[in-house]
Amino acid sequence: MTKRKLRIGLIGSGFMGKAHVFGYSIAMRVFDLPFDLELHTIADITDEAAAKAASSLGFARSTSDWRSLVTSPDIDVVNITTPNTLHRDMALAAIAGGKHVYCEKPLAPLATDAREMAEAAEAAGVKTQVGFNYLCNPMLGFARDMIAAGELGEIRGYRGVHAEDYMADSAGPFTFRHDPAGGGALADIGSHALATAEFLLSPAAGPITQVMGDCVTMIKERPDGKGGRRRVEVDDVGRAFLRFANGASGSIEGNWIATGRKMQHDFEVYGSKGALAFSQERFNELHFFSTDDHPGRQGFRRIEAGPDHRPYGLFCVAPGHQLGFNDLKAIEAAAYLDAIAGHRSEPYNFRAGLRIQMLVEAIHASSRAGTWKDVG
Incomplete structure (x- = not known):
């Protein structure tokens, strides 16, 4: 056909x-x-x-x-x-x-x-x-399913961070990312941390309902490429405490001056029956702790990505052989094409993108005001 x-x-x-x-x-x-x-x-x-x-x-x-x-x-x-x-x-x-x-x-x-x-x-x-596309990692989908199925019990806490060092050099030039219209570190990479938090927790803990932000500019000016200097007004680091609809609390960080970090997109989820831990630096692994394990044998166990974690098996029939960054983009593109064909809903449409920007702006507003802000 x-x-x-x-x-x-x-x-x-x-x-x-x-x-x-x-x-x-x-x-x-x-x-x-x-x-x-x-x-x-x-x-x-x-x-x-x-x-x-x-x-x-x-x-x-x-x-x-x-x-x-x-x-x-x-x-x-x-x-x-x-x-x-x-x-x-x-x-x-x-x-x-x-x-x-x-x-x-x-x-x-x-x-x-x-x-x-x-x-x-x-x-x-x-x-x-x-x-x-980080949300397209089979291990994140698996983590979301575990949380939604109640394997961690009542969700109580969350920690997320997206940190890199591509802006750590104070001699680095002023770029479009430093323009006030560009958003800063929280919008640029903290948006990934926010998207991951809601992707994982929404089925069990509900959406983020309140934020308390702290956004700071550490490198106050940069070379403008014309022999002068230009003032930097956007955040180099954006952090926020979070409250979720079920009462769980947490935090996220977006940081583009994290010296030595090339691609840290990490999260930890804490529940009454267990916990999950993940690092993008080893993104074919998910670590799971269960309170059902016998005393003396408790600890985080490593779950390696494999064909049981769809769609890993379409890429490789052997577990532990690992997907890469561009494979996540392929998974994202394939799902979007299925949505265009009418076979499924859009994986992450503009309405969902708007939601993340609303969270970013609420955190910025909270940082300026020094108080908690509700998120509509």
Whole structure:
């Protein structure tokens, strides 16, 4: 049976742009996708950069004009992997053209913008996806199922952190991430910690209902690339205490100056009957503690990823051989394509992306006010 062709347009060829392409390429070989995919057009900042990216990534066409890409009648899905402040205009233009939109996180620096994007997509009836691919790890899905099934008992506490050191050098230049419109560390990577907290705990503990934030700027200024210095106003570290609907409490941290950390996305969940611990630095493992174990034999046991943790088995028939970062992107892309085909709901749509931005803004507001804030 011949599958319908789905034509992909990508804006941005950097780290996440490549990850999207790798995700599609892997997904085409691992999953029984509902479409045949065509890498149609890639847009970048100059014609030369776009042409070079098209050649290396396998796109048939290239352009320096992203507007021509999002309005092209030959493109079905627009992927946005550009600086955060550009997401809104690009997504709204694509939605107006009837395109499905796959946008990297954070969805938009402001909740008002994210809401406009979500409402526009819903009104147009297009399918959307926000790139929170860490949630696609089979071990996180397994952890969520354990929590929802009551294996940890009553959920009492949570700790989450996303820490990296890509901004730890004070001599590093001012970038789009340091612009007040860009969001800061909490929005940039703390959003992953928030998304993970609610993904795991919502079935058993409910959503986050209150936050107490502490957002700090440690590196006050940076080189502006023109021989001068520019003041930094966004947070280098964003932390928050959390309260969940069932009364459980917890904390999260987003930190881009965590010296020595390259990819720490960790969580711990504490319940009345057991606990879970996870680190992205060893993300094919989940550690489980059970109070049912006999005294003298208690301790965290390691659960290694394997074919029993879907969809690991589609990648490898042997347990313990491990998935990689781009495999998570493939899982995310495959689920989104199934949603476009109408086979399932969207895995993490713009409405869900709006929810994370609302949490980020509530934490920022709490930090400024020095008090707890309710989250609607």
